[in-house]
Amino acid sequence: MRFLAFDLGAESGRAIVGTLRDGRVTLDEVYRFPNEPVRVLDNLYWDALRLFHEIKKGLLLAVARYGRDIQSIGIDTWGVDFALLGEKDILLSNPYHYRDSRTQGVMEEAFKRVPQDKIFYRTGIQFMPINSLYQLLAYRLQQPSLLAQAKAFLMMPDLFNFFLTGQKASEFTIATTTQMYDPRSGDWARELLTSLELPSSILPEIHPPGTILGTLLPQVAKETGAREVPVIAPASHDTASAVAAVPAQMPDYLYISSGTWSLVGVEVPEPVINQDTLRLNFTNEGGVAGTFRLLKNVVGLWLVQECRRAFERQGEILDYTTLTQMAREARPLVSLVDPDHPSFLNPEDMPAAIQKFCQETGQPVPQSKGEIIRCALESLALKYRWVLDKLEEILRKRLHVIHIVGGGTKNELLCQFTADATNRPVLAGPVEATAMGNLLIQAMALKQVNSLAELREIVRNSCELKVYEPQDTSAWEEAYRKFVGFL
Incomplete structure:
Protein backbone atom coordinates (compact mmCIF):
# COMPACT_ATOMS: atom_id res chain seq x y z
CA MET A 1 0.00 0.00 0.00
CA THR A 239 9.04 15.32 16.48
CA ALA A 240 6.28 12.98 17.62
CA SER A 241 6.29 11.27 14.22
CA ALA A 242 10.10 11.06 14.36
CA VAL A 243 10.10 9.54 17.84
CA ALA A 244 7.50 6.99 16.78
CA ALA A 245 10.04 5.85 14.17
CA VAL A 246 12.97 5.49 16.60
CA PRO A 247 14.16 1.95 15.75
CA ALA A 248 14.67 0.91 19.36
CA GLN A 249 14.49 -2.72 20.44
CA MET A 250 15.56 -2.36 24.07
CA PRO A 251 14.18 -0.09 26.81
CA ASP A 252 16.21 2.57 28.61
CA TYR A 253 17.44 4.57 25.65
CA LEU A 254 17.74 8.29 24.96
CA TYR A 255 16.50 9.67 21.65
CA ILE A 256 17.64 12.79 19.87
CA SER A 257 15.48 14.04 17.03
CA SER A 258 18.14 16.14 15.35
CA GLY A 259 17.49 18.99 12.95
CA THR A 260 17.05 22.74 13.27
CA TRP A 261 16.04 21.90 16.84
CA SER A 262 17.32 18.95 18.84
CA LEU A 263 14.61 17.24 20.88
CA VAL A 264 16.40 15.17 23.50
CA GLY A 265 14.40 12.84 25.69
CA VAL A 266 12.79 9.54 26.60
CA GLU A 267 9.43 7.90 26.01
CA VAL A 268 7.31 7.48 29.16
CA PRO A 269 3.84 5.99 29.78
CA GLU A 270 2.57 9.12 31.53
CA PRO A 271 3.79 12.70 32.01
CA VAL A 272 6.42 13.34 34.69
CA ILE A 273 5.30 16.56 36.38
CA ASN A 274 7.14 17.28 39.60
CA GLN A 275 9.56 19.67 41.26
CA ASP A 276 12.54 18.22 39.40
CA THR A 277 11.06 18.62 35.93
CA LEU A 278 9.85 22.12 36.85
CA ARG A 279 13.27 23.14 38.17
CA LEU A 280 15.07 21.75 35.14
CA ASN A 281 12.47 23.11 32.69
CA PHE A 282 11.74 19.77 31.04
CA THR A 283 8.65 19.17 28.99
CA ASN A 284 6.00 16.46 28.56
CA GLU A 285 4.73 16.37 24.99
CA GLY A 286 2.27 13.89 23.57
CA GLY A 287 3.42 10.75 21.80
CA VAL A 288 1.92 7.84 19.91
CA ALA A 289 -0.03 4.91 21.37
CA GLY A 290 -0.73 6.57 24.70
CA THR A 291 2.87 7.61 25.40
CA PHE A 292 4.41 10.93 26.37
CA ARG A 293 7.78 12.37 25.43
CA LEU A 294 9.72 13.63 28.43
CA LEU A 295 12.31 15.83 26.80
CA LYS A 296 14.26 19.02 26.53
CA ASN A 297 14.16 21.32 23.52
CA VAL A 298 17.74 22.18 22.64
CA VAL A 299 18.63 24.69 19.96
CA GLY A 300 20.13 22.31 17.42
CA LEU A 301 21.72 22.71 14.01
CA TRP A 302 20.13 26.15 13.87
CA LEU A 303 23.51 27.37 15.09
CA VAL A 304 25.25 25.91 12.03
CA GLN A 305 22.46 26.88 9.64
CA GLU A 306 22.63 30.51 10.73
CA CYS A 307 26.44 30.54 10.54
CA ARG A 308 26.18 29.26 6.96
CA ARG A 309 23.71 32.05 6.10
CA ALA A 310 26.03 34.63 7.64
CA PHE A 311 28.96 33.31 5.61
CA GLU A 312 26.81 33.54 2.47
CA ARG A 313 25.99 37.17 3.22
CA GLN A 314 29.73 37.75 3.34
CA GLY A 315 29.99 36.32 -0.15
CA GLU A 316 31.19 32.77 0.59
CA ILE A 317 28.78 29.96 -0.26
CA LEU A 318 29.71 26.79 1.64
CA ASP A 319 27.76 23.56 1.85
CA TYR A 320 27.34 21.69 5.12
CA THR A 321 29.86 19.01 4.14
CA THR A 322 32.55 21.65 3.64
CA LEU A 323 31.70 23.40 6.91
CA THR A 324 31.83 20.09 8.78
CA GLN A 325 35.25 19.29 7.30
CA MET A 326 36.49 22.73 8.36
CA ALA A 327 35.27 21.97 11.87
CA ARG A 328 36.95 18.56 11.84
CA GLU A 329 40.29 20.21 11.13
CA ALA A 330 39.98 22.80 13.93
CA ARG A 331 41.49 22.28 17.38
CA PRO A 332 39.20 20.33 19.73
CA LEU A 333 37.42 21.60 22.83
CA VAL A 334 38.90 25.10 22.88
CA SER A 335 35.77 27.23 23.33
CA LEU A 336 32.20 26.34 24.25
CA VAL A 337 28.79 28.05 24.34
CA ASP A 338 25.40 27.28 25.83
CA PRO A 339 23.32 26.58 22.69
CA ASP A 340 20.15 27.64 24.50
CA HIS A 341 21.42 31.05 25.58
CA PRO A 342 18.89 33.74 24.52
CA SER A 343 21.52 35.44 22.36
CA PHE A 344 21.32 32.51 19.92
CA LEU A 345 17.53 32.50 19.43
CA ASN A 346 17.51 34.80 16.40
CA PRO A 347 20.69 36.88 16.15
CA GLU A 348 21.47 39.06 13.17
CA ASP A 349 24.92 37.46 12.93
CA MET A 350 25.32 33.99 14.47
CA PRO A 351 29.14 33.77 14.17
CA ALA A 352 29.43 37.14 15.91
CA ALA A 353 27.01 35.98 18.63
CA ILE A 354 29.14 32.87 19.26
CA GLN A 355 32.31 34.95 19.38
CA LYS A 356 30.72 37.43 21.79
CA PHE A 357 29.61 34.63 24.16
CA CYS A 358 33.15 33.22 24.21
CA GLN A 359 34.66 36.64 24.84
CA GLU A 360 32.25 37.44 27.67
CA THR A 361 32.95 34.08 29.36
CA GLY A 362 36.73 34.55 29.23
CA GLN A 363 37.44 31.89 26.61
CA PRO A 364 39.57 32.02 23.47
CA VAL A 365 37.46 33.63 20.75
CA PRO A 366 37.07 31.35 17.70
CA GLN A 367 38.21 33.16 14.56
CA SER A 368 38.08 30.83 11.57
CA LYS A 369 34.90 29.36 10.15
CA GLY A 370 36.05 25.90 11.19
CA GLU A 371 36.68 27.03 14.77
CA ILE A 372 33.23 28.62 15.01
CA ILE A 373 31.42 25.56 13.62
CA ARG A 374 33.43 23.19 15.83
CA CYS A 375 32.54 25.30 18.86
CA ALA A 376 28.84 25.01 17.93
CA LEU A 377 28.93 21.23 17.35
CA GLU A 378 30.95 20.40 20.48
CA SER A 379 28.64 22.60 22.55
CA LEU A 380 25.59 20.79 21.20
CA ALA A 381 27.09 17.41 22.13
CA LEU A 382 27.83 18.64 25.65
CA LYS A 383 24.28 19.99 26.02
CA TYR A 384 23.01 16.54 25.05
CA ARG A 385 25.21 15.14 27.84
CA TRP A 386 23.66 17.57 30.32
CA VAL A 387 20.13 16.54 29.32
CA LEU A 388 21.11 12.86 29.57
CA ASP A 389 22.50 13.36 33.08
CA LYS A 390 19.39 15.18 34.25
CA LEU A 391 17.02 12.61 32.77
CA GLU A 392 18.89 9.82 34.52
CA GLU A 393 18.51 11.76 37.79
CA ILE A 394 14.77 12.21 37.21
CA LEU A 395 14.15 8.61 36.18
CA ARG A 396 16.67 7.11 38.62
CA LYS A 397 18.10 4.75 36.04
CA ARG A 398 20.84 4.59 33.45
CA LEU A 399 20.07 5.14 29.78
CA HIS A 400 22.38 2.74 27.97
CA VAL A 401 22.27 3.87 24.35
CA ILE A 402 21.44 6.94 22.30
CA HIS A 403 19.32 6.87 19.15
CA ILE A 404 19.74 9.87 16.85
CA VAL A 405 17.15 10.25 14.11
CA GLY A 406 16.45 12.91 11.52
CA GLY A 407 18.56 15.11 9.29
CA GLY A 408 21.23 15.58 11.93
CA THR A 409 22.31 11.96 11.46
CA LYS A 410 24.04 13.11 8.27
CA ASN A 411 26.45 15.16 10.38
CA GLU A 412 28.82 12.37 11.30
CA LEU A 413 31.04 14.70 13.31
CA LEU A 414 28.16 15.68 15.60
CA CYS A 415 27.18 12.01 16.01
CA GLN A 416 30.73 11.11 17.05
CA PHE A 417 30.95 14.11 19.37
CA THR A 418 27.70 12.94 20.99
CA ALA A 419 29.10 9.48 21.64
CA ASP A 420 32.30 11.01 23.05
CA ALA A 421 30.55 13.58 25.26
CA THR A 422 28.03 11.13 26.71
CA ASN A 423 30.25 8.03 26.84
CA ARG A 424 27.38 6.09 25.26
CA PRO A 425 27.16 4.27 21.94
CA VAL A 426 25.17 6.23 19.39
CA LEU A 427 22.94 4.56 16.80
CA ALA A 428 22.21 6.99 13.97
CA GLY A 429 19.26 6.59 11.64
CA PRO A 430 16.92 6.78 9.94
CA VAL A 431 17.44 10.17 8.34
CA GLU A 432 13.79 10.26 7.29
CA ALA A 433 12.38 9.29 10.67
CA THR A 434 9.64 11.93 10.59
CA ALA A 435 8.36 10.84 7.20
CA MET A 436 8.53 7.16 8.18
CA GLY A 437 6.60 7.82 11.37
CA ASN A 438 3.99 9.88 9.51
CA LEU A 439 3.50 7.23 6.82
CA LEU A 440 3.38 4.26 9.19
CA ILE A 441 0.92 5.95 11.55
CA GLN A 442 -1.31 6.40 8.51
CA ALA A 443 -0.86 2.66 7.93
CA MET A 444 -1.89 2.02 11.56
CA ALA A 445 -5.05 4.07 11.00
CA LEU A 446 -5.88 1.90 7.98
CA LYS A 447 -5.19 -1.33 9.94
CA GLN A 448 -2.05 -2.21 7.98
CA VAL A 449 0.20 -1.92 11.06
CA ASN A 450 -1.02 -3.25 14.40
CA SER A 451 1.14 -1.57 17.05
CA LEU A 452 3.93 0.85 17.80
CA ALA A 453 6.28 -2.12 18.28
CA GLU A 454 5.43 -3.41 14.80
CA LEU A 455 5.92 0.09 13.39
CA ARG A 456 9.43 0.20 14.84
CA GLU A 457 10.21 -3.26 13.53
CA ILE A 458 9.28 -2.05 10.04
CA VAL A 459 11.63 0.92 10.50
CA ARG A 460 14.47 -1.40 11.55
CA ASN A 461 13.85 -3.55 8.49
CA SER A 462 13.85 -0.50 6.23
CA CYS A 463 17.07 1.31 7.13
CA GLU A 464 20.69 0.75 8.11
CA LEU A 465 21.91 2.22 11.38
CA LYS A 466 25.41 3.60 11.81
CA VAL A 467 27.05 2.97 15.19
CA TYR A 468 29.41 5.46 16.84
CA GLU A 469 31.43 4.25 19.82
CA PRO A 470 32.82 6.69 22.43
CA GLN A 471 36.42 7.87 21.99
CA ASP A 472 38.76 10.01 24.12
CA THR A 473 36.16 10.41 26.84
CA SER A 474 38.60 11.85 29.42
CA ALA A 475 39.06 15.06 27.39
CA TRP A 476 35.30 15.38 27.08
CA GLU A 477 34.82 14.90 30.83
CA GLU A 478 37.09 17.85 31.48
CA ALA A 479 35.27 19.92 28.85
CA TYR A 480 31.92 19.01 30.41
CA ARG A 481 32.95 20.38 33.80
CA LYS A 482 33.82 23.65 32.10
CA PHE A 483 30.60 23.63 30.04
CA VAL A 484 28.32 23.19 33.06
CA GLY A 485 29.69 26.43 34.46
CA PHE A 486 28.08 28.34 31.57
CA LEU A 487 24.55 27.02 32.19
Missing part, protein backbone atom coordinates in the same frame (compact mmCIF):
# COMPACT_ATOMS: atom_id res chain seq x y z
CA ARG A 2 1.07 3.58 -0.66
CA PHE A 3 0.62 6.60 1.58
CA LEU A 4 1.50 10.26 1.07
CA ALA A 5 3.24 12.24 3.83
CA PHE A 6 3.79 15.97 3.88
CA ASP A 7 6.61 16.83 6.24
CA LEU A 8 7.02 20.57 6.80
CA GLY A 9 10.07 21.74 8.71
CA ALA A 10 11.52 25.12 9.56
CA GLU A 11 13.57 25.24 6.33
CA SER A 12 11.70 23.14 3.79
CA GLY A 13 8.76 20.90 3.11
CA ARG A 14 8.57 17.58 1.30
CA ALA A 15 5.92 15.38 -0.25
CA ILE A 16 6.98 11.77 0.25
CA VAL A 17 5.21 8.65 -0.94
CA GLY A 18 5.78 5.59 1.19
CA THR A 19 5.22 2.06 -0.07
CA LEU A 20 4.61 -0.59 2.57
CA ARG A 21 5.35 -4.09 1.37
CA ASP A 22 6.62 -7.27 3.05
CA GLY A 23 7.37 -5.60 6.36
CA ARG A 24 9.43 -2.79 4.85
CA VAL A 25 8.67 0.78 3.85
CA THR A 26 10.40 2.51 0.95
CA LEU A 27 10.28 6.26 0.42
CA ASP A 28 10.01 8.35 -2.73
CA GLU A 29 10.38 12.10 -2.35
CA VAL A 30 8.18 13.43 -5.14
CA TYR A 31 8.45 17.13 -4.31
CA ARG A 32 10.53 19.46 -2.13
CA PHE A 33 9.86 23.13 -1.57
CA PRO A 34 11.37 25.91 0.56
CA ASN A 35 9.68 27.10 3.71
CA GLU A 36 11.03 30.57 4.30
CA PRO A 37 9.57 33.06 6.78
CA VAL A 38 8.56 36.45 5.45
CA ARG A 39 9.45 39.67 7.26
CA VAL A 40 6.92 42.49 6.86
CA LEU A 41 7.88 45.71 8.63
CA ASP A 42 8.77 44.60 12.17
CA ASN A 43 7.16 41.15 12.17
CA LEU A 44 8.06 37.67 10.96
CA TYR A 45 5.36 35.45 9.44
CA TRP A 46 4.82 32.08 7.79
CA ASP A 47 3.41 32.25 4.28
CA ALA A 48 0.52 29.86 4.97
CA LEU A 49 -1.23 30.21 1.62
CA ARG A 50 2.00 29.63 -0.29
CA LEU A 51 2.62 26.53 1.80
CA PHE A 52 -0.87 25.22 1.03
CA HIS A 53 -0.22 25.92 -2.66
CA GLU A 54 2.96 23.80 -2.37
CA ILE A 55 1.04 21.02 -0.61
CA LYS A 56 -1.43 20.91 -3.49
CA LYS A 57 1.43 20.89 -5.98
CA GLY A 58 3.03 17.99 -4.12
CA LEU A 59 -0.28 16.13 -4.18
CA LEU A 60 -0.64 16.76 -7.90
CA LEU A 61 2.87 15.36 -8.56
CA ALA A 62 2.26 12.35 -6.33
CA VAL A 63 -0.99 11.57 -8.14
CA ALA A 64 0.72 11.98 -11.50
CA ARG A 65 3.28 9.37 -10.47
CA TYR A 66 1.13 6.92 -8.45
CA GLY A 67 -2.47 7.64 -9.40
CA ARG A 68 -5.13 5.81 -7.44
CA ASP A 69 -2.55 3.77 -5.49
CA ILE A 70 -2.30 6.49 -2.85
CA GLN A 71 -4.48 5.34 0.04
CA SER A 72 -4.27 8.35 2.38
CA ILE A 73 -2.58 11.68 3.16
CA GLY A 74 -0.98 12.90 6.39
CA ILE A 75 0.65 16.20 7.37
CA ASP A 76 3.19 16.94 10.09
CA THR A 77 4.83 20.28 10.93
CA TRP A 78 6.84 22.03 13.61
CA GLY A 79 5.07 22.92 16.86
CA VAL A 80 3.78 26.01 18.72
CA ASP A 81 2.66 28.16 15.76
CA PHE A 82 -1.00 28.59 14.83
CA ALA A 83 -3.58 30.50 12.79
CA LEU A 84 -6.74 32.30 13.82
CA LEU A 85 -9.87 32.06 11.69
CA GLY A 86 -12.74 34.55 11.82
CA GLU A 87 -16.27 34.63 10.45
CA LYS A 88 -16.79 32.41 7.40
CA ASP A 89 -13.44 30.76 8.18
CA ILE A 90 -11.41 33.71 6.90
CA LEU A 91 -7.73 33.70 7.87
CA LEU A 92 -7.47 36.72 10.17
CA SER A 93 -3.70 37.15 9.90
CA ASN A 94 -0.71 35.44 8.44
CA PRO A 95 0.47 33.03 11.16
CA TYR A 96 3.35 34.48 13.11
CA HIS A 97 6.74 32.76 13.09
CA TYR A 98 7.84 31.53 16.51
CA ARG A 99 10.99 33.66 16.22
CA ASP A 100 8.95 36.85 15.88
CA SER A 101 9.88 39.39 18.55
CA ARG A 102 6.35 40.22 19.68
CA THR A 103 6.47 37.64 22.48
CA GLN A 104 9.38 39.33 24.23
CA GLY A 105 8.34 39.88 27.84
CA VAL A 106 4.95 38.20 27.37
CA MET A 107 5.85 35.10 29.36
CA GLU A 108 6.73 37.31 32.32
CA GLU A 109 3.38 39.09 31.93
CA ALA A 110 1.66 35.70 32.14
CA PHE A 111 3.46 34.91 35.40
CA LYS A 112 2.03 38.11 36.93
CA ARG A 113 -1.44 36.67 36.36
CA VAL A 114 -0.78 32.97 36.98
CA PRO A 115 2.24 31.72 38.96
CA GLN A 116 4.84 29.92 36.90
CA ASP A 117 4.63 26.70 38.90
CA LYS A 118 0.84 26.60 38.49
CA ILE A 119 1.19 26.80 34.72
CA PHE A 120 3.69 23.95 34.77
CA TYR A 121 1.68 21.71 37.08
CA ARG A 122 -1.36 22.24 34.87
CA THR A 123 0.38 21.55 31.54
CA GLY A 124 3.73 19.83 32.17
CA ILE A 125 5.31 21.89 29.40
CA GLN A 126 8.64 23.69 29.59
CA PHE A 127 8.78 27.46 29.54
CA MET A 128 9.79 29.06 26.28
CA PRO A 129 8.60 32.47 25.08
CA ILE A 130 7.71 30.90 21.74
CA ASN A 131 5.02 28.64 23.26
CA SER A 132 1.53 29.07 21.79
CA LEU A 133 0.22 30.19 25.19
CA TYR A 134 2.39 33.30 25.12
CA GLN A 135 1.79 33.89 21.42
CA LEU A 136 -1.96 33.89 22.08
CA LEU A 137 -1.49 36.16 25.08
CA ALA A 138 0.51 38.51 22.83
CA TYR A 139 -2.61 38.84 20.66
CA ARG A 140 -4.67 39.80 23.71
CA LEU A 141 -2.13 42.33 24.92
CA GLN A 142 -1.19 43.84 21.56
CA GLN A 143 -4.03 43.08 19.12
CA PRO A 144 -7.15 42.57 21.27
CA SER A 145 -9.56 43.60 18.50
CA LEU A 146 -8.16 40.93 16.19
CA LEU A 147 -8.39 38.25 18.89
CA ALA A 148 -11.99 39.29 19.55
CA GLN A 149 -12.82 38.40 15.94
CA ALA A 150 -11.38 34.89 16.25
CA LYS A 151 -13.80 31.99 15.89
CA ALA A 152 -11.24 29.18 15.56
CA PHE A 153 -7.67 28.43 16.63
CA LEU A 154 -5.80 25.90 14.49
CA MET A 155 -2.22 24.72 14.84
CA MET A 156 -0.29 24.71 11.56
CA PRO A 157 -0.93 21.07 10.56
CA ASP A 158 -4.54 21.45 11.69
CA LEU A 159 -4.87 24.50 9.43
CA PHE A 160 -3.66 22.59 6.38
CA ASN A 161 -5.91 19.65 7.25
CA PHE A 162 -8.82 22.11 7.38
CA PHE A 163 -7.88 23.50 3.96
CA LEU A 164 -7.85 19.94 2.61
CA THR A 165 -11.01 18.59 4.25
CA GLY A 166 -13.07 21.47 5.66
CA GLN A 167 -12.85 19.82 9.11
CA LYS A 168 -11.62 21.82 12.11
CA ALA A 169 -9.86 19.57 14.60
CA SER A 170 -6.62 19.38 16.54
CA GLU A 171 -4.37 16.36 16.86
CA PHE A 172 -3.09 15.35 20.29
CA THR A 173 0.69 15.58 19.79
CA ILE A 174 0.56 19.04 18.21
CA ALA A 175 -1.94 20.29 20.81
CA THR A 176 0.43 19.37 23.63
CA THR A 177 3.15 21.70 22.28
CA THR A 178 0.97 24.75 23.03
CA GLN A 179 1.33 24.78 26.85
CA MET A 180 -2.46 25.03 26.73
CA TYR A 181 -3.24 21.30 27.13
CA ASP A 182 -3.93 19.59 30.46
CA PRO A 183 -2.63 15.98 30.29
CA ARG A 184 -4.51 15.02 33.44
CA SER A 185 -7.94 16.03 32.12
CA GLY A 186 -7.11 15.09 28.52
CA ASP A 187 -8.48 18.41 27.30
CA TRP A 188 -7.47 22.01 26.86
CA ALA A 189 -6.41 23.74 30.10
CA ARG A 190 -9.53 25.89 30.10
CA GLU A 191 -9.17 27.14 33.68
CA LEU A 192 -5.65 28.37 32.90
CA LEU A 193 -6.85 30.15 29.77
CA THR A 194 -9.68 31.81 31.69
CA SER A 195 -7.18 33.07 34.28
CA LEU A 196 -5.21 34.70 31.46
CA GLU A 197 -8.41 36.08 29.89
CA LEU A 198 -7.90 33.97 26.79
CA PRO A 199 -10.85 32.42 24.94
CA SER A 200 -11.14 28.64 25.10
CA SER A 201 -14.28 28.56 22.92
CA ILE A 202 -12.10 28.94 19.81
CA LEU A 203 -10.19 25.72 20.51
CA PRO A 204 -11.14 22.66 18.44
CA GLU A 205 -11.76 19.12 19.62
CA ILE A 206 -8.58 17.10 20.15
CA HIS A 207 -8.14 13.73 18.42
CA PRO A 208 -5.47 11.04 18.90
CA PRO A 209 -2.79 10.37 16.28
CA GLY A 210 -4.08 8.07 13.59
CA THR A 211 -7.52 9.71 13.39
CA ILE A 212 -9.18 9.81 9.96
CA LEU A 213 -10.30 13.44 9.76
CA GLY A 214 -12.25 13.23 6.53
CA THR A 215 -11.68 13.02 2.80
CA LEU A 216 -10.27 15.53 0.36
CA LEU A 217 -12.70 18.28 -0.52
CA PRO A 218 -14.08 17.81 -4.04
CA GLN A 219 -12.48 21.00 -5.33
CA VAL A 220 -9.05 19.98 -3.99
CA ALA A 221 -9.43 16.51 -5.51
CA LYS A 222 -10.41 18.05 -8.85
CA GLU A 223 -7.58 20.57 -8.81
CA THR A 224 -4.92 17.95 -8.09
CA GLY A 225 -6.32 15.02 -10.02
CA ALA A 226 -6.71 13.02 -6.81
CA ARG A 227 -9.66 10.97 -5.75
CA GLU A 228 -11.34 11.86 -2.47
CA VAL A 229 -8.85 9.92 -0.34
CA PRO A 230 -8.82 9.98 3.47
CA VAL A 231 -6.81 12.66 5.22
CA ILE A 232 -5.32 11.21 8.41
CA ALA A 233 -3.81 13.08 11.33
CA PRO A 234 -0.58 11.15 11.98
CA ALA A 235 1.48 12.40 14.89
CA SER A 236 1.08 15.90 13.50
CA HIS A 237 3.99 17.30 15.50
CA ASP A 238 7.03 16.37 13.44
